[in-house]
Amino acid sequence: MRLGNELIWLPPAAILIAISFAAYLVRDVLRRDTGTPEMRAVSDVIYEGAIAFLRRQYTTIALLALATAVVIGVLVGSFAHAIEVKGVTPLQFGIETAIAFLIGALLSSVSGIIAMWTAVKSNVRVAAASRYGVDKALTVALRGGAVSGFLVVALSLFGVWGLFQAFKALHGNDIAAAPFLIIGLGFGASFVALFAQLGGGIYTKAADVGADLVGKVEQGIPEDDPRNPAVIADLVGDNVGDCAGRGADLFESTVAENIGAMILGVALYRATGSEAWILLPLVLASFGIVASLAGVLVARMKNTSELPMAALNRGFFTSAALSLLFLGLTTWLMLGASWLYFFGAGVVGLVNAVAFLLITQYYTEGIYRPVKSIIDSSRPGPATYIILGLSVVFESTALPVLAIAAALSSSFALGAATAGILSVTTAVAGLFGTAVATMGMLMPAAYILAMDTFGPIADNAGGIVEMSNAPDELRAGTDALDAAGNTTKALTKGYAVGSAALAAFLLFSAYLDKVEHIVRNQQAARGATAALIEAKVRAMRVVDLGQVPVFIGALMGAMLVFLFASLAIRAVGRAAEGMITEVRRQFRADPGIMAGTSKPDYRQAVDISTRAALQQMILPGVLALTMPVAVGVILGPTAAASMLMVGTITGILVALFMNNSGGAWDNAKKYVEMGGVLDENGVALCKGSECHDAAVVGDTVGDPFKDTAGPSLHVLIKLLATLTLVMAPLFIR
Amino acid sequence: MRLGNELIWLPPAAILIAISFAAYLVRDVLRRDTGTPEMRAVSDVIYEGAIAFLRRQYTTIALLALATAVVIGVLVGSFAHAIEVKGVTPLQFGIETAIAFLIGALLSSVSGIIAMWTAVKSNVRVAAASRYGVDKALTVALRGGAVSGFLVVALSLFGVWGLFQAFKALHGNDIAAAPFLIIGLGFGASFVALFAQLGGGIYTKAADVGADLVGKVEQGIPEDDPRNPAVIADLVGDNVGDCAGRGADLFESTVAENIGAMILGVALYRATGSEAWILLPLVLASFGIVASLAGVLVARMKNTSELPMAALNRGFFTSAALSLLFLGLTTWLMLGASWLYFFGAGVVGLVNAVAFLLITQYYTEGIYRPVKSIIDSSRPGPATYIILGLSVVFESTALPVLAIAAALSSSFALGAATAGILSVTTAVAGLFGTAVATMGMLMPAAYILAMDTFGPIADNAGGIVEMSNAPDELRAGTDALDAAGNTTKALTKGYAVGSAALAAFLLFSAYLDKVEHIVRNQQAARGATAALIEAKVRAMRVVDLGQVPVFIGALMGAMLVFLFASLAIRAVGRAAEGMITEVRRQFRADPGIMAGTSKPDYRQAVDISTRAALQQMILPGVLALTMPVAVGVILGPTAAASMLMVGTITGILVALFMNNSGGAWDNAKKYVEMGGVLDENGVALCKGSECHDAAVVGDTVGDPFKDTAGPSLHVLIKLLATLTLVMAPLFIR
Numbered sequence A, B: 001m002r003l004g005n006e007l008i009w010l011p012p013a014a015i016l017i018a019i020s021f022a023a024y025l026v027r028d029v030l031r032r033d034t035g036t037p038e039m040r041a042v043s044d045v046i047y048e049g050a051i052a053f054l055r056r057q058y059t060t061i062a063l064l065a066l067a068t069a070v071v072i073g074v075l076v077g078s079f080a081h082a083i084e085v086k087g088v089t090p091l092q093f094g095i096e097t098a099i100a101f102l103i104g105a106l107l108s109s110v111s112g113i114i115a116m117w118t119a120v121k122s123n124v125r126v127a128a129a130s131r132y133g134v135d136k137a138l139t140v141a142l143r144g145g146a147v148s149g150f151l152v153v154a155l156s157l158f159g160v161w162g163l164f165q166a167f168k169a170l171h172g173n174d175i176a177a178a179p180f181l182i183i184g185l186g187f188g189a190s191f192v193a194l195f196a197q198l199g200g201g202i203y204t205k206a207a208d209v210g211a212d213l214v215g216k217v218e219q220g221i222p223e224d225d226p227r228n229p230a231v232i233a234d235l236v237g238d239n240v241g242d243c244a245g246r247g248a249d250l251f252e253s254t255v256a257e258n259i260g261a262m263i264l265g266v267a268l269y270r271a272t273g274s275e276a277w278i279l280l281p282l283v284l285a286s287f288g289i290v291a292s293l294a295g296v297l298v299a300r301m302k303n304t305s306e307l308p309m310a311a312l313n314r315g316f317f318t319s320a321a322l323s324l325l326f327l328g329l330t331t332w333l334m335l336g337a338s339w340l341y342f343f344g345a346g347v348v349g350l351v352n353a354v355a356f357l358l359i360t361q362y363y364t365e366g367i368y369r370p371v372k373s374i375i376d377s378s379r380p381g382p383a384t385y386i387i388l389g390l391s392v393v394f395e396s397t398a399l400p401v402l403a404i405a406a407a408l409s410s411s412f413a414l415g416a417a418t419a420g421i422l423s424v425t426t427a428v429a430g431l432f433g434t435a436v437a438t439m440g441m442l443m444p445a446a447y448i449l450a451m452d453t454f455g456p457i458a459d460n461a462g463g464i465v466e467m468s469n470a471p472d473e474l475r476a477g478t479d480a481l482d483a484a485g486n487t488t489k490a491l492t493k494g495y496a497v498g499s500a501a502l503a504a505f506l507l508f509s510a511y512l513d514k515v516e517h518i519v520r521n522q523q524a525a526r527g528a529t530a531a532l533i534e535a536k537v538r539a540m541r542v543v544d545l546g547q548v549p550v551f552i553g554a555l556m557g558a559m560l561v562f563l564f565a566s567l568a569i570r571a572v573g574r575a576a577e578g579m580i581t582e583v584r585r586q587f588r589a590d591p592g593i594m595a596g597t598s599k600p601d602y603r604q605a606v607d608i609s610t611r612a613a614l615q616q617m618i619l620p621g622v623l624a625l626t627m628p629v630a631v632g633v634i635l636g637p638t639a640a641a642s643m644l645m646v647g648t649i650t651g652i653l654v655a656l657f658m659n660n661s662g663g664a665w666d667n668a669k670k671y672v673e674m675g676g677v678l679d680e681n682g683v684a685l686c687k688g689s690e691c692h693d694a695a696v697v698g699d700t701v702g703d704p705f706k707d708t709a710g711p712s713l714h715v716l717i718k719l720l721a722t723l724t725l726v727m728a729p730l731f732i733r
Helices: A005-030 A037-079 A090-132 A134-170 A183-219 A231-272 A276-298 A308-334 A336-364 A369-376 A382-395 A398-416 A426-442 A445-467 A472-525 A530-541 A548-589 A602-616 A618-635 A637-673 A690-731 B005-030 B037-079 B090-132 B134-170 B183-219 B231-272 B276-298 B308-334 B336-364 B369-376 B382-395 B398-416 B426-442 B445-467 B472-525 B530-541 B548-589 B602-616 B618-635 B637-673 B690-731
Strands: none
Touching: A005 A090, A005 A134, A005 A276, A037 A090, A037 A183, A037 A231, A037 A445, A037 A602, A037 A690, A090 A134, A090 A183, A090 A231, A090 A445, A090 A472, A134 A183, A134 A231, A134 A276, A134 A308, A134 A445, A134 A472, A183 A231, A183 A548, A183 A602, A183 A618, A183 A690, A183 B382, A231 A276, A231 A426, A231 A445, A231 A472, A231 A602, A231 A690, A276 A308, A276 A426, A276 A445, A308 A336, A308 A426, A308 A445, A308 A472, A336 A369, A336 A398, A336 A426, A336 A472, A336 A637, A369 A382, A369 A637, A382 A637, A382 A690, A382 B183, A382 B548, A382 B690, A398 A426, A398 A472, A398 A637, A398 B548, A426 A472, A445 A472, A472 A530, A472 A637, A472 A690, A548 A602, A548 A618, A548 A637, A548 A690, A548 B382, A548 B398, A548 B637, A602 A618, A618 A637, A618 A690, A637 A690, A637 B548, A637 B637, A690 B382, A690 B690, B005 B090, B005 B134, B005 B276, B037 B090, B037 B183, B037 B231, B037 B445, B037 B602, B037 B690, B090 B134, B090 B183, B090 B231, B090 B445, B090 B472, B134 B183, B134 B231, B134 B276, B134 B308, B134 B445, B134 B472, B183 B231, B183 B548, B183 B602, B183 B618, B183 B690, B231 B276, B231 B426, B231 B445, B231 B472, B231 B602, B231 B690, B276 B308, B276 B426, B276 B445, B308 B336, B308 B426, B308 B445, B308 B472, B336 B369, B336 B398, B336 B426, B336 B472, B336 B637, B369 B382, B369 B637, B382 B637, B382 B690, B398 B426, B398 B472, B398 B637, B426 B472, B445 B472, B472 B530, B472 B637, B472 B690, B548 B602, B548 B618, B548 B637, B548 B690, B602 B618, B618 B637, B618 B690, B637 B690
């Protein structure tokens, strides 16, 4: 039995399930106890700050998106001199691409806003629940986080499925043309992800650095102290960076991966006549939602003494196991004789997901060799601490790269083995193998995202407990959740890089498929002979690094990553400067703040962070959007391809470097502060001493790395892919 | 008039001139005043430490090189199943490659050892000369440095010219085959450069960190204080890193570039029948020696109040102007109708040299925007200082990359324009254009290297003045020279990266030429048809990033750079730990050291640095040597090519990042320490305060970056090229 087109109704069913589940979770969370009046008071200020930021940020993004949609419509509409899709005029194509772009941007924004809203509504309820036990608090925090996870995945699937159906219907039910028409959706998602991640990342670190530097260092008051004018901005920041930012990031991943895989599926559809190859990504994403749902329901602490991370891991492995089951079922139902190979490729993807989680844990947790060796190196002094820390962080890029290489080559080999069965080239079959691996890796995305958003909710709950003068036992409970949240945030970043890396190859190929598609139609329209068309296509499909323009494209790709990182980090520095000045001003203007007799002006600090973040996100954003187009237009489509590929490789390494440095130094500092470094005689070293300073500096350096530049680089990698996909017509003469 | 083979006697003449000039300089320096008995005493201990290190280091390198030569001989001899060069048996080929390797290693070692020896003989004479004026001291220091510069360039030219002549004579005067036979020489040079730079880099930073951390920070004694047990090791370190290391680096550059350009010249020789294309690199290198010689003679301070850097710049621009003249003359004499285009390409290379010097100065000197902005950011506090510093350093990679892209594309276009005149493809003509650009850039290499070695000599002279209790005015003079030396050291690193980047493309092409060469001979020997041979060759010459193995090769290349950087930095940390422990032990064991009543045991500290450096250089060295071979053997010759190319791109960016971070943070710290950061009221901020700590941390982080990892990465880039060139037969089945 081989199913194909019948399964086109599975995605809407899964979308309905996901949205209903999210709605249920929202109701469930909202009807819970909101704690003491003090807690509510703190939470209200966070809510207000978050909403103020969201309103301004998404207004800015909406304006930018509208302007960009017009530019896309005009450029694609007028430069698509070639007939990209038969029967579609260039003007129509430009308008439809612009509409798809706007829908992608809108859906990404909506899922980001609702997720943030739920997160800032959940935090106080987690704080309140912690009075009845940390296990209760975990359930509330995870459910709050799951709203984000399920909405992101559901709306992403909705966008792809809905536009696919709409454009198919609009253009004579041509199932093979439709995937090329919805590419704009992926770019819209990337566009919002870029600015959401940049704006959120800059905001959160500017607030954090401002709060720490003036509050903790200069005034000597503890973390989350209510006297600190920047404390609310700091708590708001945790949400806008980790919740809205990462949500947009994975929204983009799933959209881009689905579209890219569908484009690759077209070649197999043409060879076999089965729609299954085009629909497979949508069906697997649907089952991924169900698997994630089970994970969320299972992830409960058995009792208050179980480690929070153990419960969260149980949920993850449940999702992964169910994903495996569904993967087997789907490939068996849909792919006929070749199913076992593609099932194998999907398993490779799932294994890669687990590998990335384990490797990230290994390099950022205090109990393994890498962070331990950083901590140990604090004994001779701060210099060796920083030097060995950097060494560990450079090293931490190696295992993930090996994992990607292994996943890529084995899934390609598994796919290629079906070339005989399917009567296609090994390249086409092998590429689809890597696509299925990416689908497998992204199946548990909703659960991973739930774990991620759990992080800022738990962090905020801790802040609320601290600021509302609740008993110390509560803080211990929320601290345990916060520690688990730090882990899940780091893991999600690893997962996001890993899936971006695996998806990258599939997106390159989709880009080359699109270039081929354009060249064929263009040359046919110009009346070229078949031989000439084949020669042109062959030349366009080869990304030969031995050619000067292609090599220069590669150089530019690597350089873009470094320059973008520079601008993102600088943006944090500039925004932090404003924050520091404001906090100092408040302390100077009103000595009652430190005395505790008058309240600081939290709103002013929030406002400054908001404005600075939005101002500073523009320059890196514009660079990321214009440079690839400039390279493509000046140096041609193969140079754009090599920019995309080498930019992705460099981007993966630098992103891993950034994410892991932040995570490792953060945990090393925590260990040093707990007095965990002992000298030969067992006396605690380092606390309050010079190597503590080194630990603080490491943490400070790592902060904008892990929360601004690193995550923005994941987004940049995918933006490169979707941007070049949409702009390809401009590159071909 | 077109000259070709007549000019084969120009290189030996230039080599003679260079060696005579170096001998004259050695005599001139040695017969100068050696100062006070105190100065001589200090200098003797430095000399002794340096010689001890040299002896052990080069013994280790010699053993490693002998073992590697055997491995090369066996592997190349037995795996060269194909007849690489007609009429040469595989066994013969293996033996000759091994011999060429050993000669390359020997010549590089000899030039390194003599250069170091002269440098440690010069330092005390510079210290003594400073009593008669800083202008006199500059002349001595530059002459001491020039010994290194001229020997390195002369011996490199001698190696290439001599082996070329020898192998040509040995194999029936086949001028087209000879360039392929001397590739082993380049690998020998790379091999020694790798270990010289790694060992020297680790030694110098371990000693520096050890001396600073225990001496300056813990005991509060000034830099270069004779009570510090690590002070001599620190002074020795300046020589082994900057003098021997950079010398080996540029030795390797000139050897690899000459061989690569000669291989590219073979195609033009075949098309035109003129030997000029093969001999051009040797002739230009010969004239470069003369141009550099004039530069050294001109670089004198007009009076004691002129800035040392002004005199050194005068020398550089004299060398560059003469190089331009010789470039015009040579191309006009040798290249016939196409000369003007290739002259243009050579000018592009010279301009690129100047551009790299200017860009490096811009990003590392305190008077320009980048370092100024780092210094300014110390006002809000250490966090913004570090964050903005990193931002500047990431940014600093952009302009150099643009310069390389511009140089590469314009020199390729100039070369390609001659395709019609020469009746070759645009690829062959264009590539030779990039080769001529590289030759142009490397013409003033001897002068640049003289400026570079000037650095550690001036630095050591300052140390000797300080330690011999000479009057303070002397220290002011040597400080001025030291500051100029810091600049020239940074510039040389920029120049080394720039020339490595420009040479890279030419070396890729030489590698692909060699692969083609092997495949052709192999297939012909197997009796393949002409059509089959062409198909095979076409497949091997295309480095298509869209193929999975090629993409994985690219991933591995980028990863190798990060992993190698990790190991190099870790080596410094580990070696520094040993040094710190030893210095602390001496201070504890003998309180008389701090009191100034007993002398510390300098030798013990030198010994520990030496042993640690040699131990720690092995692991990164072995990684660099084995990983590319493993990739080539497992994934094939095109994957090896993409590893080489993307490894080079990533290596250039990371090396620029490392070099510039060290330079910028070093100068920023100097400015902060001079009390140059003022608050709104004009009061000096930062000195001795928290942001001074940040400045120190920045400097500490930057130190192993700029002196160990960065320079080792230049070497790695070229090693990748020469290693794959030599090992190519192993990759082809």
